[in-house]
Amino acid sequence: xxxxxxxxxxxxxxxxxxxxxxxxxxxxxxxxxxxxxxxxxxxxxxxxxxxxxxxxxxxxxxxxxxxxxxxxxxxxxxxxxxxxxxxxxxxxxxxxxxxxxxxxxxxxxxxxxxxxxxxxxxxxxxxxxxxxxxxxxxxxxxxxxxxxxxxxxxxxxxxxxxxxxxxxxxxxxxxxxxxxxxxxxxxxxxxxxxxxxxxxxxxxxxxxxxxxxxxxxxxxxxxxxxxxxxxxxxxxxxxxxxxxxxxxxxxxxxxxxxxxxxxxxxxxxxxxxxxxxxxxxxxxxxxxxxxxxxxxxxxxxxxxxxxxxxxxxxxxxxxxxxxxxxxxxxxxxxxxxxxxxxxxxxxxxxxxxxxxxxxxxxxxxxxxxxxxxxxxxxxxxxxxxxxxxxxxxxxxxxxxxxxxxxxxxxxxxxxxxxxxxxxxxxxxxxxxxxxxxxxxxxxxxxxxxxxxxxxxxxxxxxxxxxxxxxxxxxxxxxxxxxxxxxxxxxxxxxxxxxxxx
Numbered sequence: 001x002x003x004x005x006x007x008x009x010x011x012x013x014x015x016x017x018x019x020x021x022x023x024x025x026x027x028x029x030x031x032x033x034x035x036x037x038x039x040x041x042x043x044x045x046x047x048x049x050x051x052x053x054x055x056x057x058x059x060x061x062x063x064x065x066x067x068x069x070x071x072x073x074x075x076x077x078x079x080x081x082x083x084x085x086x087x088x089x090x091x092x093x094x095x096x097x098x099x100x101x102x103x104x105x106x107x108x109x110x111x112x113x114x115x116x117x118x119x120x121x122x123x124x125x126x127x128x129x130x131x132x133x134x135x136x137x138x139x140x141x142x143x144x145x146x147x148x149x150x151x152x153x154x155x156x157x158x159x160x161x162x163x164x165x166x167x168x169x170x171x172x173x174x175x176x177x178x179x180x181x182x183x184x185x186x187x188x189x190x191x192x193x194x195x196x197x198x199x200x201x202x203x204x205x206x207x208x209x210x211x212x213x214x215x216x217x218x219x220x221x222x223x224x225x226x227x228x229x230x231x232x233x234x235x236x237x238x239x240x241x242x243x244x245x246x247x248x249x250x251x252x253x254x255x256x257x258x259x260x261x262x263x264x265x266x267x268x269x270x271x272x273x274x275x276x277x278x279x280x281x282x283x284x285x286x287x288x289x290x291x292x293x294x295x296x297x298x299x300x301x302x303x304x305x306x307x308x309x310x311x312x313x314x315x316x317x318x319x320x321x322x323x324x325x326x327x328x329x330x331x332x333x334x335x336x337x338x339x340x341x342x343x344x345x346x347x348x349x350x351x352x353x354x355x356x357x358x359x360x361x362x363x364x365x366x367x368x369x370x371x372x373x374x375x376x377x378x379x380x381x382x383x384x385x386x387x388x389x390x391x392x393x394x395x396x397x398x399x400x401x402x403x404x405x406x407x408x409x410x411x412x413x414x415x416x417x418x419x420x421x422x423x424x425x426x427x428x429x430x431x432x433x434x435x436x437x438x439x440x441x442x443x444x445x446x447x448x449x450x451x452x453x454x455x456x457x458x459x460x461x462x463x464x465x466x467x468x469x470x471x472x473x474x475x476x477x478x479x480x481x482x483x484x485x486x487x488x489x490x491x492x493x494x495x496x497x498x499x500x501x
Contacts, residue, residue, distance in 0.1 A: 032486050055256070094374070101358070108422060165208060184332070321459050342385055350421060410435065413433070
């Protein structure tokens with residue numbers, strides 16, 4: 001009788017897993033299966049792999065036009081990059097910090113650094129008082145005087161900050177961060193998911209500012225559970241060098257799409273089949289396996305992992321997954337316009353690495369001054385040339401660029417950039433522009449979202465040989481997506497191998 005491990009290896013080679021979706025979650029899931037010798041096919045409907053991690057040539061520069069960085073927590077992304085031979089290409093952003101714009105009475109100011117999700121630990125600090133004013137500081141101080149009878153149990157971040165510290169802290173500090181990080185309003189964010197430990201610290205210290213100070217002092221300030229490392233400038237939080245809303249972040253020299261290229265190359269080395277331009281139209285059970293119907297030739301697989309955005313994933317899964325809710329929650333639509341401009345006035349990075357906006361004050365929700373934020377972008381440009389990314393759109397709000405053609409969208413982005421950065425940017429300053437539209441996943445920190453995703457997972461896991469992964473289940477951000485994809489791939493591949501055994 002052959003050795004059990006030899007039999008398992010034989011079963012692996014005989015097994016086939018089809019991964020539907022070629023974003024990072026799909027590629028990571030495929031890699032986990034291919035590592036053990038399983039035959040893997042990745043089907044991507046678009047003409048390129050990577051999903052929201054993508055680059056483009058803009059004005060002769062190869063730039064990130066999707067996610068531009070990743071959260072460092074847990075070393076998860078760094079570990080994958082090391083496995084793929086990219087460890088020496090990881091870089092940290094510059095430590096200049098960012099500004100907040102649209103502040104009544106002052107326009108723009110540096111965003112205070114001593115906070116969690118924009119909540120200050122000291123409302124009297126000069127950088128905090130500059131943004132919220134004396135009236136706001138006195139109102140925020142009431143937090144220290146309120147009785148601790150009902151604290152520590154509030155789920156809504158907006159309701160908590162409003163009741164403890166008042167409208168100015170909420171509108172001018174917290175809302176810009178949640179809009180930039182989550183494309184969502186503070187009222188819709190669950191405190192326990194966005195800032196684990198804050199409610200407990202609030203109960204211990206008796207005040208919200210005290211809770212923030214305790215978390216920061218203990219260096220336990222968590223990254224928001226699903227903060228997307230995409231177009232959010234380095235701002236307020238608890239990174240070791242310069243605080244950021246999503247904790248510390250890093251990037252890759254040459255852009256995040258190098259991660260996608262490395263994943264595709266490694267899968268190719270392992271014999272995986274990777275196809276673009278293939279739309280999967282349906283799934284059906286066939287014996288102990290699955291038939292995968294495409295717009296071309298169909299495939300048979302022992303197992304299928306669906307790694308698509310939520311709407312497409314639910315549409316594909318509902319016919320074969322009993323009890324899966326077909327409803328696709330309305331997700332934020334965001335447009336990012338990347339500009340290459342000739343603007344020597346920006347050489348001094350007058351407003352740090354970027355700007356967040358007070359909701360309702362500007363049509364743009366955030367801006368990243370990429371040339372100031374990343375040395376590799378600066379080094380790739382000529383003197384006086386700058387790269388700026390302007391983001392439009394938030395929860396319940398169509399991007400202001402939605403109905404514009406590319407030229408008009410670039411003109412609006414240039415105008416917003418000039419206003420947010422406090423410089424003159426004439427139309428003649430624009431050298432090139434690139435526009436991309438994303439449908440973001442619902443924030444994992446949204447109130448009620450955890451229960452929705454848990455129900456979806458349970459329904460999918462009840463079906464043999466079927467898995468699902470992606471930002472809509474894990475939360476956005478590579479530090480969330482990668483471990484989720486690995487765990488789902490391990491569950492599916494193990495079941496497939498033992499069924500054959």
